[in-house]
Amino acid sequence: MRVGTPGFVPARLTEARAARRIKTQKTLAEALGVVSSTVSRWEKGEITPDADALSALSDTLGVRREFFLRPVYQSARPMFHRQLSNTLTGDIRYQQSQTSWLQELSSILQHYVEFPAVDIPDVLGTASWKQLREEDIERIALELRRHWNVGEGPCGDIVPLLERVGIVVGTIEMGTSRLDGLCSWSPDGERPHILLATDKMSFPRRQMDGAHELAHAVLHRNVTAREFHENLKEIEKQAFRLASAFLMPSTTYPHEVRRPSLSTFLSLKERWRVSIKAQIHRLADLEIIPSDYVTDLYKLHSAKGWTREEPLDREWQVSEPRLIRDAFNLIINSGVRTKGDLLAVEFTMSPEDIERLACLPSGWFIEREGKLVQLKVPEVSHNERSWGAGTVVPFPQR
Template sequence: MRVGTPGFVPARLEEARAARRIKTQKDLAERLNVAASTVSRWQKGEIAPDANALAEIAVAFGVRREFFLRPICVSDRPMFHRALSSTYVPDLKFQRSQMSWLQEVSSILQHYVDFPHVDIPDVLAGASWRQLRTEDIEQIALELRRHWKLGEGPCGDIISLLERVGVIVGTIEMGTARLDGLCSWSPVDGRPHILLATDKMSFPRRQMDGAHELAHAVLHQNVSEDEFNDSLKDIEAQAFRLASAFLMPSTSYPLEVRRPSLANLLNLKERWRVSIKAQIRRLADLQIIPRDYVTDLYKLHSARGWTKEEPLDREWPLTQPRTLREALNLLVNAGGRTKADLLAVEFTMSPTDIERLTALPSGWFKEKAGELVQLKNGHSRSREAPSEAGVVIPFPQKLG
């Protein structure tokens, strides 16, 4: 008689199905050539797959067998996303599974590397998000800028800011343009994580998506799952208002809107790196232009075919998150762990999954580590070295 594998975690099977977009238990059963009832009992925890079956499951999902033996840390906080419609359920489940994997990779790397300190100020001071008025959110945006020393001009690259204040950022291709970003505070390290979709992405849209998820981290850290489900519309409205106010401060941006025409907003887009459509919404929120004129601007915007892509959208390249990528490079290059060791001992997902979530180049895990040599004193860096300043992620003292 075959005995099930001790320590099998049923929730991992559901997570793996979501990550690989296998919609039904029947679909998985057909892949594994087992009865659908068997998969159902595995997922309910009534029985566990034996060693041979677990090995086949691991191969089918492209993960190590240990993936199904490692417990999942469940948080009582929601993952903030934009929609709850049933039409989005498979996409939402995929996105949530990727967030869980991002948090797991981040947690593992923090055993070896010191990440930037989490610098998310308590702007609510004990108050509830439900008590916030519009003017409160506007003031919070200005307080955040002062706290992070951003001044009152354009924000700059939101990804760099997020990582500087201790947020872990990952990017993935969702396969749909219906979902944008996801924000979640990790139950393991109490650190905010943001996952941004790359589908049909432009720099201005990335700016707004990143600021939107940052707003959730700032305003809604203590929102319960039930509150989120019951008040999604209000929570999303607050996040969008704070994101807009953060990217286009009320004390400076309106002063540059001399004539609220599409041509003028296009000029402002080049400076503020915010979409024309978002600027129209901002001017409406600040009641700088009347409601009828807002409608006219939206109609003209659509008539010019700018709904899917605006002018200048392709002008600025997208930056990639750096914290996790640089942590892995630092860990391997310093000799703390080898790539093979990390895959065999620490990570349970596939190399491709890890490369994608950490913004590493495809095939990074297959590349051989460089020789242990260094430049002589006085020689300049390689011409291929990046010119921009890096995010410093020092090793803890225990590694020397």
């Protein structure tokens, strides 16, 4: 009689299936050579896989066996993503699984490395996010800039700012342009984690995505999962308004718009590094331009073919997060652990998964960690170097 695996965590199987974009239990069952009801019962926790089945799961899903014996790294708070469309269910689950893995990496690394303290001011006090008015969000944007000493001009690169205030940032390729980023909290509820998509990425788009997820971390920490699903539209509207107000402060940016036109916005894009479309939306929010003119600007923007890519989008290099990557390098370079130790003891996902989430170079885990010794090369005299290093071979006579 086969005995199941004690301590098997069903949610980890569901997570791994989402991480590998295996949409159905039937598809996984076919890959394993078992009936689909078996996979279903594993995920429900009704039965657990035996040792052979656990090894097959490990091989098929590209994780270590111990992966299924550890708890899921996930907060009780919701993960904030932009859409709830049924057509994106698989993509959303993939994004959520990668965010959980980012939280797991972060949690383990913090056993060895001290991350920056979380510095997100309490801008709501005793108020609820539901009570926020547009003028409140504008005020909060300016308060955040003052608190983080950003000034009231262009923000600069948003990613280093996120990491400086204690937010863990990761990036992944989503395979769709319809999902941009996701904000979540660590299981202890203290540290925000942001996962940004890299698909068709430009610097202005990265700026808005990062600021949008930052807005969730500032405004929506206490939103429940039920509130999120019931109020997604309003929550997203608040996040976009705060992101726009943070990147284009009401006290400075509008005063630089001499005449609202696409050419003006293109000139301002070079300075403020936000998209032309976002600038139009910002001026509409501030009611600086009438709604009918906003519509005309959007139509002209689309007619120029700028919906997919605007001028200057390729002008600036998109930076990568450094916090997780630097933590790995610090641990290895200081000799606290070896790469092999980390893979064998600490982490249960594949090296490729870790390298991707941590923005480490591909193959980083198989690179040598440094040469402690090397072959001694005997010194050679000048004459030997000049004349004794080769043999003269005559050409054959014809």
